[in-house]
Amino acid sequence: MPTRKRLACSQICAGMYLVRILDSWWKSPFFRHRRLLSSHDVKQLRQSGIQEVEIDTAKGLDVSTDAESFPVEDTQECHPELETSSSQADPYSQAPRSYAPEGKDGREDEHQERLIRLRGDTIAALEDMFEGVKTGQIIPHVAMQEAAKALVEKALAHPTVVAEILLIEHLEQFDPTLYSHVVDTALLSILVGLQLRWEVNQLEEVAVAALLHDVGYMRLPLNVVQERWGSMGIDYSLLQQHVDMSVALINKKSQFSQEILQIVQEHHAYLDGSGYSTVMGGNPVSDSGTLLGLTDYVDELLAVGNSSGSFPVALAIRRVYQEAKSGKFPTRFVEAMIRVLGVYPVGTVVQLSTGEDAVVVKQNPEMSVRPQVKIIKTCTGEILKKPEVRNLGIPSELKYEVKITKVLDSADSSINLREILS
Numbered sequence: 001m002p003t004r005k006r007l008a009c010s011q012i013c014a015g016m017y018l019v020r021i022l023d024s025w026w027k028s029p030f031f032r033h034r035r036l037l038s039s040h041d042v043k044q045l046r047q048s049g050i051q052e053v054e055i056d057t058a059k060g061l062d063v064s065t066d067a068e069s070f071p072v073e074d075t076q077e078c079h080p081e082l083e084t085s086s087s088q089a090d091p092y093s094q095a096p097r098s099y100a101p102e103g104k105d106g107r108e109d110e111h112q113e114r115l116i117r118l119r120g121d122t123i124a125a126l127e128d129m130f131e132g133v134k135t136g137q138i139i140p141h142v143a144m145q146e147a148a149k150a151l152v153e154k155a156l157a158h159p160t161v162v163a164e165i166l167l168i169e170h171l172e173q174f175d176p177t178l179y180s181h182v183v184d185t186a187l188l189s190i191l192v193g194l195q196l197r198w199e200v201n202q203l204e205e206v207a208v209a210a211l212l213h214d215v216g217y218m219r220l221p222l223n224v225v226q227e228r229w230g231s232m233g234i235d236y237s238l239l240q241q242h243v244d245m246s247v248a249l250i251n252k253k254s255q256f257s258q259e260i261l262q263i264v265q266e267h268h269a270y271l272d273g274s275g276y277s278t279v280m281g282g283n284p285v286s287d288s289g290t291l292l293g294l295t296d297y298v299d300e301l302l303a304v305g306n307s308s309g310s311f312p313v314a315l316a317i318r319r320v321y322q323e324a325k326s327g328k329f330p331t332r333f334v335e336a337m338i339r340v341l342g343v344y345p346v347g348t349v350v351q352l353s354t355g356e357d358a359v360v361v362k363q364n365p366e367m368s369v370r371p372q373v374k375i376i377k378t379c380t381g382e383i384l385k386k387p388e389v390r391n392l393g394i395p396s397e398l399k400y401e402v403k404i405t406k407v408l409d410s411a412d413s414s415i416n417l418r419e420i421l422s
Contacts, residue, residue, distance in 0.1 A: 017060030148207035186210035195336035209263035216245030355379030
């Protein structure tokens with residue numbers, strides 16, 4: 001039975017679960033829409049001029065329920081996994097807090113759930129925002145800053161979980177949209193910046209630039225935007241104009257800093273002189289511009305790779321490392337990215353020295369070439385109904401060393417990576 005329902009804004013009440021607004025994003029009082037509505041949220045929506053919304057009755061109250069009789073505070077008892085107040089839904093209405101080390105509170109599943117939701121909500125919000133650019137709307141400075149801060153906050157608190165979510169989401173059939181690409185590029189930039197020990201303000205700055213770096217595609221013909229993911233016959237001279245168009249759109253009556261404009265301008269200007277971006281005044285590319293160029297390049301490798309298709313993450317990392325040694329990127333930046341993703345990232349299908357096939361499910365931070373894996377196929381080719389967990393970082397009971405010998409094709413239809421990693 002369908003659980004999503006369209007409602008007039010006058011019908012909503014506290015305790016309903018908002019999925020999205022059915023109006024221009026520019027009218028919305030929220031950056032991220034998915035939330036269990038509080039009475040304050042309801043008041044903001046009704047004052048915004050929005051006419052219709054979509055709710056999910058599986059996650060909150062239905063219009064047929066006497067919802068007004070339920071106090072806002074009681075809704076959490078029915079749905080404890082959801083945030084009930086606007087302050088919980090928006091981390092920037094709370095006072096700054098210190099970041100506790102991850103993995104010590106036994107709530108990793110909850111962290112993963114919230115991170116997946118944050119990523120999805122940010123993608124949806126950017127889609128609405130970018131569509132507004134087509135009709136001449138100005139990019140909202142405050143909303144973009146809040147989005148970047150939300151991503152940085154989660155990455156600071158749970159960097160390993162963020163990296164795993166980023167990789168696991170890439171295992172689905174790739175969604176070749178601008179919106180998923182810019183969000184994943186922002187997340188990867190933040191994680192690598194953390195490894196480089198950048199300050200929070202620099203992380204937030206590069207995150208804003210990452211979220212905006214491809215907005216110029218909104219002013220290019222639709223077929224160019226679609227063809228950018230690797231199809232033949234694309235007009236690359238037209239494609240390259242998206243950098244200058246992005247800078248122009250960001251700079252249009254906005255309050256974005258010159259540093260953010262510079263990062264966007266530089267994101268296709270590689271250190272070896274390749275790329276197609278023009279750097280103002282012939283100055284060296286900034287560290288932030290270089291980082292965005294690297295993460296943008298890597299995310300596109302994972303999306304389209306080359307004429308034969310996308311790269312498995314491990315092979316993409318290997319290729320980028322070789323290009324760094326040739327001068328395209330700083331080696332230390334690529335090494336930082338390897339520390340984030342691992343030599344054999346989560347989701348990589350590998351062959352072991354035993355002849356068994358396995359999937360990498362967890363990193364051993366101190367032993368990057370010896371991750372934790374699940375054995376999915378025996379050395380005789382038998383597919384295991386119940387994959388066997390093995391930690392390559394722990395000495396084997398066997399008399400010989402077990403190690404990874406080969407990266408295999410993750411596109412094998414017999415391998416359900418999502419199920420294996422769940």
